[in-house]
Amino acid sequence: MNPLEVIRVIGVLLVATAAAMLASVPFAVGEGLVGGWLSAAALVGGVGAVAWWATPPVGGINAREGVVIVGLGWVAVVLAGSLPFLFTGVAPTVAAAVFESASGFTTTGATVFPVIETLPPSILLWRSMTHWIGGMGIIVLGVAILPLLGVGGAQLFHAEVPGITADRLAPRIATTARLLWGVYVLLTAVLGALYLALGMTPFDAANHAMSTLATGGFSTRTASMAAFSPAIQWVTVVFMFAAGVNFTLHYRVLTGRWRAWFRDAEWRWYTASTVSASALVFAALWVEQGNGSLESLRHAAFNTVSIHSTTGFATADFARWPSVTQVLLLGLMFVGAMGGSTGGGFKVVRAAVVAEHTRGEVRKVLHPRAIVVTRLGRTPVRSEIVLNVLAFLGMYVVTHAAGTVALTALGSDLVTAMSAALSAMSSIGPGLADVGPAANYGHLGDPALLVLSALMLLGRLEFYTLLVLFLPGVWTRAGGRR
Amino acid sequence: MRVIIVGAGEVGYHVADRLAKEQHDVVVVDVAAARLDYVESHLDVAVLEGSGASPSVLERAGIKEAGLLLAVTSVDEVNLVTCMSAPSRPGLVKVARVSNPDFYAERAALQPGTFGVDLLINPERELALEAFRLLQSTAASDVVVFAGGAVQLLGLRVADGAPVANRPLAAVGAGERGRQLLTVAVERDGRTIIPTGATVIEVGDHVYVIAAAREIPRALELTGHTHEKAQRVMLAGGSIETFYLAQLLQQHGLDTVAIVEDRERAQELAEQLDRTLVLNGNVTDIELLELEGVGGMDAFVALTDYDETNIIASLVAKHAGAKQVITLVNKSDYVPLARRLGLDAAVSPRLSAASALLRYVRRGSVQRVATLQANDAEVLSLAVTAGSPVVGRLLAEAGFPEGAIVGAIVRGHSVVVPTGRDTLRVGDAAIVFALPEAVAPVTRMFPT
Numbered sequence: 001m002n003p004l005e006v007i008r009v010i011g012v013l014l015v016a017t018a019a020a021m022l023a024s025v026p027f028a029v030g031e032g033l034v035g036g037w038l039s040a041a042a043l044v045g046g047v048g049a050v051a052w053w054a055t056p057p058v059g060g061i062n063a064r065e066g067v068v069i070v071g072l073g074w075v076a077v078v079l080a081g082s083l084p085f086l087f088t089g090v091a092p093t094v095a096a097a098v099f100e101s102a103s104g105f106t107t108t109g110a111t112v113f114p115v116i117e118t119l120p121p122s123i124l125l126w127r128s129m130t131h132w133i134g135g136m137g138i139i140v141l142g143v144a145i146l147p148l149l150g151v152g153g154a155q156l157f158h159a160e161v162p163g164i165t166a167d168r169l170a171p172r173i174a175t176t177a178r179l180l181w182g183v184y185v186l187l188t189a190v191l192g193a194l195y196l197a198l199g200m201t202p203f204d205a206a207n208h209a210m211s212t213l214a215t216g217g218f219s220t221r222t223a224s225m226a227a228f229s230p231a232i233q234w235v236t237v238v239f240m241f242a243a244g245v246n247f248t249l250h251y252r253v254l255t256g257r258w259r260a261w262f263r264d265a266e267w268r269w270y271t272a273s274t275v276s277a278s279a280l281v282f283a284a285l286w287v288e289q290g291n292g293s294l295e296s297l298r299h300a301a302f303n304t305v306s307i308h309s310t311t312g313f314a315t316a317d318f319a320r321w322p323s324v325t326q327v328l329l330l331g332l333m334f335v336g337a338m339g340g341s342t343g344g345g346f347k348v349v350r351a352a353v354v355a356e357h358t359r360g361e362v363r364k365v366l367h368p369r370a371i372v373v374t375r376l377g378r379t380p381v382r383s384e385i386v387l388n389v390l391a392f393l394g395m396y397v398v399t400h401a402a403g404t405v406a407l408t409a410l411g412s413d414l415v416t417a418m419s420a421a422l423s424a425m426s427s428i429g430p431g432l433a434d435v436g437p438a439a440n441y442g443h444l445g446d447p448a449l450l451v452l453s454a455l456m457l458l459g460r461l462e463f464y465t466l467l468v469l470f471l472p473g474v475w476t477r478a479g480g481r482r
Numbered sequence: 483m484r485v486i487i488v489g490a491g492e493v494g495y496h497v498a499d500r501l502a503k504e505q506h507d508v509v510v511v512d513v514a515a516a517r518l519d520y521v522e523s524h525l526d527v528a529v530l531e532g533s534g535a536s537p538s539v540l541e542r543a544g545i546k547e548a549g550l551l552l553a554v555t556s557v558d559e560v561n562l563v564t565c566m567s568a569p570s571r572p573g574l575v576k577v578a579r580v581s582n583p584d585f586y587a588e589r590a591a592l593q594p595g596t597f598g599v600d601l602l603i604n605p606e607r608e609l610a611l612e613a614f615r616l617l618q619s620t621a622a623s624d625v626v627v628f629a630g631g632a633v634q635l636l637g638l639r640v641a642d643g644a645p646v647a648n649r650p651l652a653a654v655g656a657g658e659r660g661r662q663l664l665t666v667a668v669e670r671d672g673r674t675i676i677p678t679g680a681t682v683i684e685v686g687d688h689v690y691v692i693a694a695a696r697e698i699p700r701a702l703e704l705t706g707h708t709h710e711k712a713q714r715v716m717l718a719g720g721s722i723e724t725f726y727l728a729q730l731l732q733q734h735g736l737d738t739v740a741i742v743e744d745r746e747r748a749q750e751l752a753e754q755l756d757r758t759l760v761l762n763g764n765v766t767d768i769e770l771l772e773l774e775g776v777g778g779m780d781a782f783v784a785l786t787d788y789d790e791t792n793i794i795a796s797l798v799a800k801h802a803g804a805k806q807v808i809t810l811v812n813k814s815d816y817v818p819l820a821r822r823l824g825l826d827a828a829v830s831p832r833l834s835a836a837s838a839l840l841r842y843v844r845r846g847s848v849q850r851v852a853t854l855q856a857n858d859a860e861v862l863s864l865a866v867t868a869g870s871p872v873v874g875r876l877l878a879e880a881g882f883p884e885g886a887i888v889g890a891i892v893r894g895h896s897v898v899v900p901t902g903r904d905t906l907r908v909g910d911a912a913i914v915f916a917l918p919e920a921v922a923p924v925t926r927m928f929p930t
Contacts, residue, residue, distance in 0.1 A: 369761040369770060371742075371752040380753040 002065060008055040009069045010076050014048025017080050020129055024084070036087035037122060042329035044080040063148055064474060070145050071469045074137070074457060078102045081130050090123050095446035095453075102453040104130025106460040107342060109217020109312035109429030112442040112449065117223045121203065127218040128207040132188070135214030135342040138460070139180050139247055142340045144173045151464045152392025153385040156266075156349045156376065157246065157339030172469030180247045183254060184342070188213045191239045198232045212236055215343040216242045217429035224437065225313040229297055233315055237305050241274060242348075244309030264379030270308075270338050270353040273348070277332055278304040288322040308332045310343040312429025319436025320468045327430055330419065334396075336426045344427030344459055346396055350389045352376060357386050360420065395436025395463045400425060403455045410448045420444075424452045425459030484530040484548040488534030488564050489555030492812065492832040493579065493605055496524075497552060497839050500853075502526045504922070509543045512555075532876075535563040545569065549690045552839060554579040554603070566598040578837065581722060583754075601887040605835030610726030612834050613808050616827050617715065617781050619698065621707035621806070623688065626852040626861055628913060632897045633694055633890045635666070635861060635915070636701060637827075637854070640687045644706030645926075652679030654704070662694035662899040663701055666889045666915040667859060672818060674857045674917060676887050688821070690854070690915065692703070692889035692899055712780035712806065713737060717785030718765035718795045720747040723810065723831065726753065727783065732757040739774060741765050743786070765795045777803035785810045796825050851913065858918045861889070864928040867911040872927055878902030882927070885920030889913045 021041040023111055030038045039460055061069065081101035082094070091097035096112040103110045104127050111127075113119060127294055146154035188209050195205035211218050221227035242250070249267060252260035261267050282300035284293040299316040306313045307329050318329060336345010353374060360372035374381045403421030408414060413435065419431030420441070430437040441449065468474055487494045490512035500790065502508050508527040511534045512518050518529040532539035534553060551568050553561035553576070553861035561578040561830065568576055578599045585592045585602075592602070595799050615625040624637030640647055651665055668677045669688035675681070676717050683689065693701045699709040715731055717724050720742035728751070731738040738758040742748035745762050752760040763770045765786060776782060784792035789811045796809040808827045809820050820828035837853040851861040866873060872880040877888055877900055890913040891898045891906065898904060906912055916924050 049510045367759060367761060367774065369741075369763045369774075371745075371748045371762050373749075373752045373756075375756060378756050381755075 002061075004055040005061055005065055006068050008057065009061070009071050010013060011048045011051025011053075011055070011079055013073050013082055014044050015052060017047075017077050017133075018042075018045030018048060020133060021084060021112065023129065024122040024126045027125055028088075031120040031122060033088045033122060036089065037084060040083035040087045041323065043080055044113070045081060055423045064195045066145055067149060067465055067468050068143065068474060072475035073199070073463065074105065074461060074466075077133075077137075078105050078453075078457065084123065084126050088120065088123060090119060090333050092442075093446055095449045096442065099441065099449040099453050100127070101130060102456045103429070105137070105458040106216065106217070106427050107131050107134045107214045107216040107310075107344065108424060108427040108456050108460075109211070110435070110441050110452070110456075111429075112440060114130065114222075114442055115438050116220060116375065120405065124207060124218075124220050125203075128210040128216070130258045131214040131216030131218055134460075135184065135216070135243075136181060137212075137400075138342050139184060139340075140177045141461070143180060143248075144292060144461060145465065149464065150385075150388060151462045152347075152350060152389040152395075153353065154339065154462070155382075155385060156348075156353065156381070156389075164171075176401035178250055183247050183250045184213060186254075187239070187242065187250070191235070194235050194447050195232065198229065198235065200232065204228075208236070212239050212313075213243050213342065215240065215309050215337060215341070215427070217306075217310045219313065224315070225302070226315045230295075231297060233302050236313065237302050240309045240311045240313070243311065244270065244305075244341045244343040246338045247342075248340055265379070266338050268377075269352045270348045273332075273335070274305060274308050277308065277328060280328060281321075284322050284328075288324075304329070304332065307428060308335070309337050309341075310345050310426050310428045311416070312423075314430055314437030317436055317438040319430075319432045319438065327444070330422065333422045333426050333428055344425075346393070346426070349376070350392060353381055353386060353389045354393060356381075357390070360398035392462070396425070399455070399458060399463065403451065406451045407448055409443075410445060410451070412444065412448065420452060421455055424455040427456060427460055483507070483550065484544055484551065486511060486534075486540065486543045486545060486548050486552070488512070488553045488561070489579070490514070490521050490529075491554070491556055493554045493835045493839075494552070495521060495834050496836045497554065497678075499525055499842060500525050503918075509548075511539060511543050522542075524684075535560055535567055537567045540568050542562070545574075547659055548574060550574070551576045552579075553577065554835075554839075556581075558582050558585065562592075562597060562599065562662070563677070564599075566812055568598065568863040570598055575600050577603055579603050579605060579835070582726060583604050583722065585816050602837060603838055604726075605831045605838075606722040606837040607726045608834040609723050609810065609829055609831045610730060611812075612829050613723075613727050613783055613785075614730045616829075617712040617736075617783075617806070619702070619709065619711070621702055621710070621826075622707075623821065624690070624854055625853075628851050628861070628863065628890075631695060633662075633692060633892075633899070633913070634698060635690060635692050635852070635889065636698065637688060637690050638701065638705040638707065639826075640683055640685050640689060641706030642685055644685065644704065646683045646689075646704045647685045647706070648682065650659045650682050651677050653654065654683070655679065658700070658704075661697050661700060662897075663697050663704075664692045664887075664889055666690050666692050666887050666900050667917075669857060674859060676885055676915075676917070681798045690859075692913070694897060694899060710780070710805070714779050715781045715783065716741070716771075716774070716776055716779045716799070716804070718782070718784045718799075719792070719810075720744055721785050722752055723785045723812075725751060727785065728758045729756050739779075739856075741770070741774070759836060766791060766798060768798055771795075771798060772802060779804045781808065783810075785806045789813055789816055793820065793825070796820075797823065800824060800826075860916050860918070862914045862916060862921070862922055862924065864914055864924070866906045866908055866912060866928065868908050869929050870906075870908075870927060872906050872912075873908055874905055876902060877904050877906070880906070880927075881913075883920045883923040885917035886924045887915050889915045 018041045025037050028034045078101050085091035085097035192205045192209035207220050249260050265384040278301045281304050285296050302315045303318045335351045337343025338348045339349045357374045374386050404417045407417035415432050416434040420435045432452035485506050485508045487498050488511045490510050498508050510521050512532045515531050522529045532544050553564035558580045565578045580602050617651040622636045626635040667690040690703045702709045714737040717740040728738050741761045748762040776799050782804040784795045792809045796807045800807045806826050809825050811828050817828045849863045851863050853860050892911040
């Protein structure tokens with residue numbers, strides 16, 4: 001472990017964050033907030049620059065340093081990102097600012113602000129920017145860090161991509177990350193153009209395009225996507241779904257291998273569950289409310305896809321929908337999007353592995369001597385990876401339970417606490433009951449906001465990457481050097 | 483013709499035996515001197531100690547004059563290198579035995595014609611193919627397919643109450659006039675004869691019938707069987723044969739269960755075969771077989787490496803009620819024994835491999851189609867040329883030796899199952915069923 005190298009890279013990250021803040025400065029001119037913005041950027045950029053220039057370059061980092069950089073880097077960027085909320089005075093407390101920033105960078109989309117339209121545009125842009133930057137970070141995380149560490153069987157995210165091996169961070173992985181960023185930027189630009197064409201203002205189009213591709217959920221309106229036309233909502237459904245797909249598949253499709261989607265077992269699971277869950281929600285709405293209109297179908301599809309892809313936009317207050325749909329949506333909150341996407345959650349690929357493994361165990365009851373192989377599509381999954389995934393499931397359940405306990409202890413009711421904890425861990429945004437799509441998180445109080453911020457980071461970084469920072473072994477020299 | 487056989491193992495020995503009996507000059511090359519002593523004392527062949535992969539050894543074995551090089555050691559790589567080491571020239575056919583399933587993958591680099599190999603022979607796969615053919619018709623002990631599947635030779639046991647039982651063949655034939663069916667051999671008490679119209683068929687006889695594809699149900703009916711294809715199959719043992727057969731079965735949508743004794747091998751097979759249920763257990767564990775419903779199986783195939791285990795497992799399966807039982811036996815002495823024990827069919831990897839190899843050893847106009855395992859009888863395909871004495875004569879008068887019979891005539895795209903009043907024309911291919919002693923005389927009747 002070479003702490004200097006870690007400090008250096010985090011310094012670079014902070015300088016980049018400060019540079020991103022400068023994009024909001026032109027909007028702050030008319031608001032009289034230029035001072036606040038510049039001081040936030042100067043503070044973050046200054047600290048970053050010092051860390052960058054004061055440390056000598058070592059050249060290359062090993063896996064252990066990689067983990068520490070990811071864990072500390074996200075925490076540092078989240079804290080830095082909270083400064084504009086504080087320095088411009090929009091956030092009531094430090095905890096609220098940290099929550100809003102964590103919610104942004106982890107692409108969650110939960111907010112403490114009851115009314116969005118009164119926020120200054122520079123802050124609105126910053127919220128969308130944090131989503132979009134967070135989305136980029138997640139792509140790198142999914143390509144480079146998680147498979148390298150084998151976190152929860154994350155090798156499965158790129159099972160079919162040649163060249164991603166667990167023995168180095170550079171140079172192939174850097175190339176891969178750049179290609180995937182290219183896809184991300186391209187899709188964002190296409191969506192922005194579509195929004196413009198469908199009548200959004202350039203400012204709204206840019207904000208929502210960034211928010212959608214990052215599977216974020218921050219909007220420029222209190223009513224979220226309900227404030228826009230049905231056509232815009234349908235386009236958003238498609239792009240939310242796409243943002244929840246492994247970006248490697250998009251890259252392959254864009255380079256002419258259009259069958260890549262259909263060949264991927266995880267994609268088939270994700271598509272099947274999206275379609276069937278939307279249909280079930282629509283059916284439940286029809287039966288319970290007698291509403292079988294196209295509008296009802298749009299709401300069912302939009303909110304289901306929004307939850308499944310872990311985006312968190314809403315067009316209706318699904319916290320008031322029939323109970324059965326709420327339970328279904330809670331299930332989707334847990335499963336989340338595909339591995340290697342910008343979405344969060346347990347990940348479809350892991351859910352598929354758990355389901356296949358369980359099916360095999362049931363088969364063993366019928367055939368006690370059967371050798372059951374867990375498969376993803378037709379590819380066998382090594383039992384070691386299955387165990388990784390099961391351990392990850394345990395981690396998810398335990399963390400969720402702990403989060404729920406903490407939130408109920410801090411005064412939330414059970415449904416609010418459960419759904420808020422799950423929503424934060426899976427980086428969705430809205431929950432149910434008091435934190436439903438029509439409500440916000442501002443009323444929960446500072447301690448609860450900090451608990452939720454921690455849950456967002458834990459879920460986003462897939463637990464291990466963050467928890468490893470608390471292992472004493474990480475900080476010792478032994479075994480740390482290449 | 484000079485034939486060089488590299489590898490004096492089971493396959494090499496058996497092929498050397500067959501080729502030597504057919505008057506070929508056979509040189510057997512192997513690294514094991516003791517094995518060569520055994521070969522030399524039992525067969526009329528020359529032996530040479532050394533590695534077949536070495537060009538100088540091949541040269542001493544007479545590769546310059548050889549017409550056929552068979553690399554049949556148990557190591558794939560040695561066989562491949564042997565073929566590469568031999569010169570490529572017209573007139574020399576180089577055959578390599580290759581068992582590794584990876585080399586048989588759809589887009590494997592290794593294909594006939596590459597790496598100096600003209601032909602690839604895979605004994606395990608040949609055996610699996612043979613077992614698969616048997617499963618196509620659960621009553622048959624032998625199935626040989628020729629003329630692209632238009633005609634088959636079936637080995638059938640005459641069951642109790644069969645319509646053909648206790649009647650002379652001529653009387654049976656009178657009722658079946660116009661059908662493309664012909665009984666070419668009858669096996670009784672370990673002896674095989676070519677029947678005449680006067681031959682009376684008895685219950686328990688084993689008859690070999692050549693039938694056009696559409697007449698197969700009738701052939702089964704006449705011998706007291708019903709036409710059934712296996713749907714549920716249980717395989718015992720974790721051999722390479724198991725892999726190939728299970729792969730064929732799952733490709734054709736059959737329910738397949740494989741019982742594998744070795745845990746690691748079971749795991750490996752379970753990973754390779756995605757639609758086969760692989761169980762880890764002892765193949766002679768009666769409780770396990772019953773738990774997995776061996777009695778309800780259409781077929782049970784014993785494919786372990788041990789003959790005795792295969793025979794016991796097969797008896798258990800047969801006793802429990804499995805409809806068709808196929809047993810792998812390595813020792814050729816056990817092949818007739820298996821039938822006497824009441825097992826439906828016995829298959830042997832070395833015989834399958836030898837049969838497959840011999841199929842490619844053309845001698846002039848002769849091509850072997852198959853060698854039957856129980857009695858060494860051969861099915862030959864002979865090209866009819868202008869110089870042949872049989873041309874234009876009625877088959878009954880063409881002078882075929884006693885141990886041989888024309889089972890089918892392939893004429894262009896059609897196939898005729900002949901009677902004594904048919905004639906052969908130039909350009910035909912005659913499918914002849916011949917007992918071992920009749921092979922040479924028949925062959926002489928069809929000069930190139």
